[in-house]
Amino acid sequence: MHTIGILGGGQLARMLVLAGAPLGLRFLVVDSAADACAAQIAPLVQADWRDFGKLADFAQRVDVATFDFENVPAQTAVWLTQLTSVFPNPRALAISQDRLVEKALFREIGLATAAFAAVDSRADLDAAIATIGLPAVLKTRRLGYDGKGQAVLRSHADADAAWDALGSAPLILEAFVPFTREVSIIAVRSRNGEFRHYPLTRNWHASGILAASLAPAPQTEQIEASAVAHARALAERLDYVGTFALELFDHDGHLLGNEMAPRVHNSGHWTIEGAHCSQFENHLRAVLGLPLGDTAARGLSVMLNWIGELPAANAVLREVDAHWHDYGKEPRPGRKVGHATVCAGSATNMHECLARIGRALGREAQVEPVLAALLPPIQGGEPGFRAA
Ligand code: AMP
Numbered sequence: 001m002h003t004i005g006i007l008g009g010g011q012l013a014r015m016l017v018l019a020g021a022p023l024g025l026r027f028l029v030v031d032s033a034a035d036a037c038a039a040q041i042a043p044l045v046q047a048d049w050r051d052f053g054k055l056a057d058f059a060q061r062v063d064v065a066t067f068d069f070e071n072v073p074a075q076t077a078v079w080l081t082q083l084t085s086v087f088p089n090p091r092a093l094a095i096s097q098d099r100l101v102e103k104a105l106f107r108e109i110g111l112a113t114a115a116f117a118a119v120d121s122r123a124d125l126d127a128a129i130a131t132i133g134l135p136a137v138l139k140t141r142r143l144g145y146d147g148k149g150q151a152v153l154r155s156h157a158d159a160d161a162a163w164d165a166l167g168s169a170p171l172i173l174e175a176f177v178p179f180t181r182e183v184s185i186i187a188v189r190s191r192n193g194e195f196r197h198y199p200l201t202r203n204w205h206a207s208g209i210l211a212a213s214l215a216p217a218p219q220t221e222q223i224e225a226s227a228v229a230h231a232r233a234l235a236e237r238l239d240y241v242g243t244f245a246l247e248l249f250d251h252d253g254h255l256l257g258n259e260m261a262p263r264v265h266n267s268g269h270w271t272i273e274g275a276h277c278s279q280f281e282n283h284l285r286a287v288l289g290l291p292l293g294d295t296a297a298r299g300l301s302v303m304l305n306w307i308g309e310l311p312a313a314n315a316v317l318r319e320v321d322a323h324w325h326d327y328g329k330e331p332r333p334g335r336k337v338g339h340a341t342v343c344a345g346s347a348t349n350m351h352e353c354l355a356r357i358g359r360a361l362g363r364e365a366q367v368e369p370v371l372a373a374l375l376p377p378i379q380g381g382e383p384g385f386r387a388a
Helices: 011-023 052-061 074-080 090-096 099-108 122-132 158-166 221-237 279-288 347-361 364-374
Strands: 003-007 026-031 044-046 064-067 116-119 136-140 150-153 171-175 181-189 195-197 201-206 209-215 242-251 254-261 300-307 322-326 336-344
Touching (some): 003 011, 003 052, 011 279, 044 052, 090 099, 090 254, 099 254, 136 158, 150 158, 181 221, 242 279
Parallel strands (some): 003 064
Antiparallel strands (some): 136 171, 181 195, 181 201, 181 242, 209 300, 242 254, 300 336
16 A cells, blocks of 8 residues: 655645545645645645645655645755655756746757747846747746736837736746647656657647647647657656646647646646546556556547636536536636546537537637537648548
8 A cells, every 4th residue: 555645735636636546545635725625535734845844744654755736846845855755856846847947958859949038137028029029928937827927028018017017036038939729748657767648639728727628639640749759858858757748839730849747737637538547547657666557548538627616517417428527626716626528439429519518508618619620621720530
């Protein structure tokens, strides 16, 4: 019987716990919030990231520690390695915490990125705009997520407001990518070096937050091969252990690296019902050095995120092909409180089921782009699925 320690007690930790129960695993979760949603189903150590007394006690009670949250201070992760096994390693965590370092690494492994520059002063911002051009996106180097800590600069007039909003922290300016679509590759590497990847996932964001994912994404073989090669190179370079996500922009058939998440990822939630072995179970297998499970898709999956508050569950529960997930969190604007995954054997069935859910919930805007990608026009549009 192994006990897995998880730093962070959000929905990702909760889904790791749910995946680990059939494997006979026990869990211990660390979070500063007494109402962390994973604590509803696993014991909690209530502590913050600098409470080394409580963290030492936590380390003694677990066989291996891992993360549901990438912004655990890297120093805490390094310190923890003296007391227990920590996966992924603190270096991988530290690199993913800084967008500038992360993008430099992408380039080192041959993954192209948008043009970018460090911005540490108002003068740097002007210089970066002169080099990179507009439109561009100004982002905090650290602690940004779900579109927070970002501003799009469309004209020089936007620079002052963006600087006033973000300028107190180290920043990065990135060229705005007029992407054709956003995709991610979820991959997993085990303690013994075994590597597997899920099929490419297409993602749609609203206000910087993931709204919907479709997997396997309609794609060319060359795009998937390129995404997989980059994910593998990244995992090997970082000596990465566990599940991770590599988020990419597809710009007219060329992939650009946006960011990596050193953990299970929202764009991989579809794997719970839509793949033979989920990203959560594979993460646990990886950190324990067990054989990895099959990452192949069972059919088509679409995941819809519930942001802010849950819609009426019955519209999803009525559907034979749909699966409902309520994270047990209090509603709050911008907060991920649940998701649904629809699994279908054909694009036609998926289309019908999603359209019904969208209508029943008044969420036509959320499902519309996915519907369009499922059954693209015969003439023009992107290559996509055909009805089975
Ligand atoms: P991020 O936190 O970097 O993943 O950004 C959140 C979302 O903002 C992305 O998924 C994109 O939809 C959008 N975004 C971020 N960076 C860029 C960029 N350089 N060009 C265009 N869109 C971007």
